[in-house]
Amino acid sequence: MRCQLRHAGEGGQPIDGDRGPRDTAAVGDGTSAPPRGSPAWWDERYAGAELLWSAGPNLFAVEEAEPLPPGSALDLACGEGRNTVWLAECGWDATGVDFSPVALDRARAAADRRGVDVRFVEADVFAWRPERAYDLVLLAYLQVSRPLRRQALTLGAAATAPGGSLLVVAHDVRNLVDGTGGPQYRELLWTPDEVTRPGFTAARAGTSARPVDDATAWDTVVRLVRNR
Numbered sequence: 001m002r003c004q005l006r007h008a009g010e011g012g013q014p015i016d017g018d019r020g021p022r023d024t025a026a027v028g029d030g031t032s033a034p035p036r037g038s039p040a041w042w043d044e045r046y047a048g049a050e051l052l053w054s055a056g057p058n059l060f061a062v063e064e065a066e067p068l069p070p071g072s073a074l075d076l077a078c079g080e081g082r083n084t085v086w087l088a089e090c091g092w093d094a095t096g097v098d099f100s101p102v103a104l105d106r107a108r109a110a111a112d113r114r115g116v117d118v119r120f121v122e123a124d125v126f127a128w129r130p131e132r133a134y135d136l137v138l139l140a141y142l143q144v145s146r147p148l149r150r151q152a153l154t155l156g157a158a159a160t161a162p163g164g165s166l167l168v169v170a171h172d173v174r175n176l177v178d179g180t181g182g183p184q185y186r187e188l189l190w191t192p193d194e195v196t197r198p199g200f201t202a203a204r205a206g207t208s209a210r211p212v213d214d215a216t217a218w219d220t221v222v223r224l225v226r227n228r
């Protein structure tokens with residue numbers, strides 16, 4: 001079954017990764033705001049917008065997942081479920097995990113509206129343990145520090161079935177120089193060379209341009225395939 005790109009955003013384009021407001025709350029900024037990156041902080045961001053990300057799937061999730069035969073998919077830090085729901089529409093048996101209840105309510109509503117079954121789990125991805133291996137594990141725009149990124153890669157790799165793909169799409173460090181959007185903190189930005197795992201082979205690895213209105217956002221895009 002081929003993916004039909006039926007819900008790729010208003011203009012028919014699979015658009016963005018992070019079109020939300022610039023991050024303004026700094027860690028330990030002395031305000032009463034929840035700590036940056038906490039579930040409460042994400043809930044506030046989601047609650048402050050009707051839809052924080054695009055309705056349609058991310059450009060690179062589409063580029064990389066669309067040619068793959070549908071199987072089981074795990075979307076770690078799935079947010080409002082734009083990629084999870086799209087994968088389900090493409091025939092994947094899709095599971096999304098996120099720790100923001102506000103985002104997950106939206107994700108469930110999107111799945112209902114679009115008539116697909118998706119399993120959404122409210123959990124901290126660093127505490128949650130999958131019960132099975134998946135043919136596709138997606139980590140899209142996880143904004144955490146480098147040690148946590150390493151941990152996320154370890155978790156994602158462990159959840160990837162032999163022959164399956166671990167796909168990382170993330171705001172790239174190049175955005176600090178000539179890109180747009182995403183966190184403006186160096187420590188939250190990814191580089192393709194940090195996305196490696198023993199026992200995996202890269203099918204794609206690089207920094208890719210994502211058009212956003214009249215500007216360009218730069219994303220780390222790496223798809224690792226687990227050796228059989």
Ligand SMILES: C[S@@+](CC[C@H](N)C(=O)[O-])C[C@H]1O[C@@H](n2cnc3c(N)ncnc32)[C@H](O)[C@@H]1O
Binds near residue numbers: 017
């Ligand atoms: C920039 S959003 C990306 C959402 C989604 N992947 C997408 O591309 O639309 C980052 C998401 O990571 C989630 N998140 C961050 N840290 C997490 C953690 N430790 N456990 C679960 N979710 C987390 C946030 O709640 C938020 O929904």
